[in-house]
Amino acid sequence: MQSEFWHERWQTGRIGFHLDRVNPFLQNYWSQMTTSGKGQVLVPLCGKSLDMLWLREQGHDVIGVELSELACNEFFSAQGVDVSVACNADFSVREVDGLALWCGDFFKLPESCYDNVNWVYDRAALIALPAEMRQQYAAELKLKLPTGVSVLLVTLEFESAEGPPFSVSETEVRALYEGRFSVKRLAAEQMEGRGGRQEIESVYLLRDR
Numbered sequence: 001m002q003s004e005f006w007h008e009r010w011q012t013g014r015i016g017f018h019l020d021r022v023n024p025f026l027q028n029y030w031s032q033m034t035t036s037g038k039g040q041v042l043v044p045l046c047g048k049s050l051d052m053l054w055l056r057e058q059g060h061d062v063i064g065v066e067l068s069e070l071a072c073n074e075f076f077s078a079q080g081v082d083v084s085v086a087c088n089a090d091f092s093v094r095e096v097d098g099l100a101l102w103c104g105d106f107f108k109l110p111e112s113c114y115d116n117v118n119w120v121y122d123r124a125a126l127i128a129l130p131a132e133m134r135q136q137y138a139a140e141l142k143l144k145l146p147t148g149v150s151v152l153l154v155t156l157e158f159e160s161a162e163g164p165p166f167s168v169s170e171t172e173v174r175a176l177y178e179g180r181f182s183v184k185r186l187a188a189e190q191m192e193g194r195g196g197r198q199e200i201e202s203v204y205l206l207r208d209r
């Protein structure tokens with residue numbers, strides 16, 4: 001999936017993936033990720049998701065990573081926050097009150113960004129990528145995340161090979177992550193998706209072994 005595809009989606013406002021509310025799976029299942037206090041949450045391919053605000057409200061520091069400058073600007077302007085932009089490696093970085101948005105290619109994120117990560121929240125990141133990139137994405141996380149990290153992963157399954165979003169089965173989640181994490185499907189809900197097709201939205205808890 002080329003970055004141009006996503007830039008164009010943001011420029012033309014074709015962002016049907018964006019929710020104007022906090023994802024209910026996050027609210028319902030975050031407590032299963034964390035029993036101990038506050039920490040840092042990495043949100044890969046974050047768009048301008050309100051989920052990051054919710055995580056911040058729980059007292060966590062948040063690092064979002066997003067390709068689109070437009071998305072990053074819209075995230076802060078929607079909150080009426082003026083934010084300055086700094087440069088770091090291949091990224092522009094906006095940071096306010098423990099919430100940092102790193103704007104650039106996730107696959108080029110400096111290793112130091114992983115140093116203090118306690119949890120990862122992935123909603124519509126893995127499923128935004130075609131099969132080969134999903135492997136690279138999971139490999140990146142397995143390699144760079146510090147010991148003890150857990151991941152809350154939200155995926156979609158449906159009868160089509162087209163995407164994004166791409167259908168990702170439980171079998172694939174296990175194949176991608178079981179090398180390092182135990183994988184538990186916490187819930188699955190059937191829903192009507194694009195064009196009325198039947199989709200299953202699942203939430204997984206991945207725990208470092």
Ligand SMILES: C[S@@+](CC[C@H](N)C(=O)[O-])C[C@H]1O[C@@H](n2cnc3c(N)ncnc32)[C@H](O)[C@@H]1O
Nearest residue numbers: 006017045046047049066067105106123124128
């Ligand atoms: C399907 S959207 C999901 C956004 C967000 N997680 C949400 O729940 O609304 C995928 C996002 O990933 C971004 N993206 C795609 N490839 C990326 C990459 N290589 N690095 C960083 N962001 C990327 C896109 O611009 C898009 O905003």
